[in-house]
Amino acid sequence: QIDKMSARSSQLQEETAALQxxxxxxxxxxxxxxxxxxxxxxxxxxxxxxxEQGLDGIKIALKVLSEYYAKADKAHSSADGAGGSIIGLLEVVESDFTKGLAEMTATEESSLSAYDTETKENEIEKATKEQDVKYKVKESTELDKTVAETTSDRSGVQAELDAVLEYLQKIEEECIAKAETYEDRKARMVAELAGLKEALRVLNEESTDGALIQTASLRGVRRHSHA
Structure with a gap:
């Protein structure tokens, strides 16, 4: 379970890094x-x-020229042809400026619209990814916390188990020590009895009353052994 939670947390952290x-x-x-x-x-x-400034200038020039050549003064009749050509040229320029201004304005409006649309899409994408990062970081943090707590609990249980095992081992060693002490004591008793028997045998051989001494001594040994 801990391994699964750790793996999930690592995956979330990788996804968070990619989102960031x-x-x-x-x-x-x-x-x-x-x-x-x-x-x-x-x-x-x-x-x-x-x-707009150029267009305004052209319009003013056209107005002035039109008014000038529209006068009834015949003194200007010789220049009417040239004036008409100039006015015609200015009218073409005015048309080009007007058309260029309209196209320029349309291009600006189109660029602004595209910018606004993409900016809004970016804002939505940003908000979505930031929210996703928030949730993934939260889940990853909670998983790490759970893993840490679970690991700590398991360590505590292991420590308690180690303490119990150590106590049991100590008791076992004490029991073995007592058993060894009993065996040693029993061995000493057997050795002492053997020594007594050997002493009685020697005394029995050297004493004229050996039979009596041996009988009395063996009775004492039996009582001591039963005790």
């Missing part, structure tokens, strides 16, 4: 988009101002 890397890349991508959008907006603002 993806979030970092997403942030970098968004920063580049923001920079490009700012540059595009600045360029559009400047170009639009220049185009």
């Amino acid at each position: 890397q993806a979030l970092s890349q997403l942030a970098t991508s968004q920063a580049m988009m923001d920079k490009l959008r700012a540059e595009e907006k600045a360029a559009f603002t400047q170009n639009k101002a220049d185009m």
Whole structure:
């Protein structure tokens, strides 16, 4: 169970690291988009101002020329042809400027719309991944805590078991020691009896009353042995 929890925690940590890397890349991508959008907006603002200023100048020129050549003064009749050509050229330029300004504005609006759409998608992706990271970190932390507590409990049980085994071993050693002491005592008693028997044999051989001494002594030995 502990191994499974540890493996799951490791997997969650790997997934969290991958998500955090993806979030970092997403942030970098968004920063580049923001920079490009700012540059595009600045360029559009400047170009639009220049185009509008140029267009206003052309309109003023057309108005002045139109009013000038519209006068009934015949003194200008010789220049009517040249004036008409200039006015026609200015009208073409005005049309080009108007068309260019419209296209420029449409491009800016399209770029802004694409930027807003992708930015919102990035925000949703960021929020989703951040929430996923939060849950995975929480689960991994809880698993690590459970593993640590379980390991600690198992260590405590093992320590108690070791203490019990040590106590049992101590008792066993004491019992063996007592058994050895009893055997030693028994061996000494047997040796003492053998010594007494040998002494009686010697005395029996040397004494004229050997039979009496042997009989009395053996009775005493038997009583001592039964005791």
